[in-house]
Amino acid sequence: MTAKILSGKEFATQFKQTVCQKAHLFEKKYGLKPGLAVIIVGKDPASAIYVRNKHRACAETNIRSQIIELDESVSKKELLAVIDSLNKNQAVHGILLQLPLPKHLAKDGSEILSRIDPLKDVDGFHPLNVGRLSLGEDCLVPCTALGCLRLLEAAKIPLEGKRAVIVGRSNIVGKPLFHLLLQKNATVTICHSRTENLPSITKTADILIAAVGKPHFITSAMVKEKAAVIDVGINRIAPKKLVGDVAFEQVAKKAAFITPVPGGIGLLTIASLMENTLKAACLQITKRGDCIEN
Ligand code: GUN
Numbered sequence: 442m443t444a445k446i447l448s449g450k451e452f453a454t455q456f457k458q459t460v461c462q463k464a465h466l467f468e469k470k471y472g473l474k475p476g477l478a479v480i481i482v483g484k485d486p487a488s489a490i491y492v493r494n495k496h497r498a499c500a501e502t503n504i505r506s507q508i509i510e511l512d513e514s515v516s517k518k519e520l521l522a523v524i525d526s527l528n529k530n531q532a533v534h535g536i537l538l539q540l541p542l543p544k545h546l547a548k549d550g551s552e553i554l555s556r557i558d559p560l561k562d563v564d565g566f567h568p569l570n571v572g573r574l575s576l577g578e579d580c581l582v583p584c585t586a587l588g589c590l591r592l593l594e595a596a597k598i599p600l601e602g603k604r605a606v607i608v609g610r611s612n613i614v615g616k617p618l619f620h621l622l623l624q625k626n627a628t629v630t631i632c633h634s635r636t637e638n639l640p641s642i643t644k645t646a647d648i649l650i651a652a653v654g655k656p657h658f659i660t661s662a663m664v665k666e667k668a669a670v671i672d673v674g675i676n677r678i679a680p681k682k683l684v685g686d687v688a689f690e691q692v693a694k695k696a697a698f699i700t701p702v703p704g705g706i707g708l709l710t711i712a713s714l715m716e717n718t719l720k721a722a723c724l725q726i727t728k729r730g731d732c733i734e735n
Pocket of ligand 1 (some may be wrong): 537538539540541584613
């Protein structure tokens with residue numbers, strides 16, 4: 442068997458078109474565009490590329506975007522004051538603080554992220570949104586996890602009653618995806634670096650999600666025949682060479698579906714950020730996440 446390659450580019454383009462249509466309807470109905478503010482602290486080159494891509498996606502989806510560049514040496518107090526001012530700004534519906542933060546701020550990362558108004562928390566990192574997700578309530582959900590779900594839905598990969606195995610227990614991907622897939626009635630297992638006999642578990646997966654951050658970690662011997670394999674990893678193995686967590690060539694011979702890296706989940710993460718910004722705008726204006734539907 443040779444797996445069908447799920448192109449992130451194709452799906453992300455579709456999702457962004459849908460957001461764009463709704464963002465135009467939003468503007469017509471409420472007299473302003475949905476607005477996103479991205480804060481970047483310091484000059485991390487990878488973060489600068491991510492932020493530029495987010496800015497470009499906003500332009501494609503009728504979302505007003507603002508990048509706030511702060512010096513590497515900014516104090517916690519100054520950063521919190523910027524967040525407070527964006528929380529108050531009614532033209533800003535979504536606030537994203539680009540990670541990683543410089544060392545002197547990273548130690549207070551949770552406190553700083555919790556300062557973002559939960560209704561503007563388009564990363565879904567605020568404890569209130571984390572709690573709501575675990576309760577199965579409507580909320581803003583971390584973008585990469587949401588991107589994985591949107592891809593599985595769009596590719597019509599059945600989830601109900603199926604076995605999903607997530608390798609990686611991060612707060613950004615593994616844990617939120619656990620809740621999203623559980624809500625779709627999948628039977629979900631999370632594995633991690635201390636899991637014993639990992640292949641015996643991954644081989645049970647109808648849907649296998651790799652989010653470990655180790656190049657080519659998932660080999661074909663770890664994959665069930667005809668599984669859907671979603672690769673969340675982005676690993677730089679040479680200056681111009683990015684690879685995923687999945688040994689793509691060998692796994693593609695066994696799986697039914699596979700996502701490539703690059704050109705896979707990364708693009709859906711950005712599309713989900715646009716979806717979250719529109720949802721945040723709806724939540725703030727009408728207290729409903731779907732203010733465009735009816
Ligand atoms: N840096 C890498 N991934 C992310 C993300 O999902 N959100 C934020 N805020 N920063 C990141």
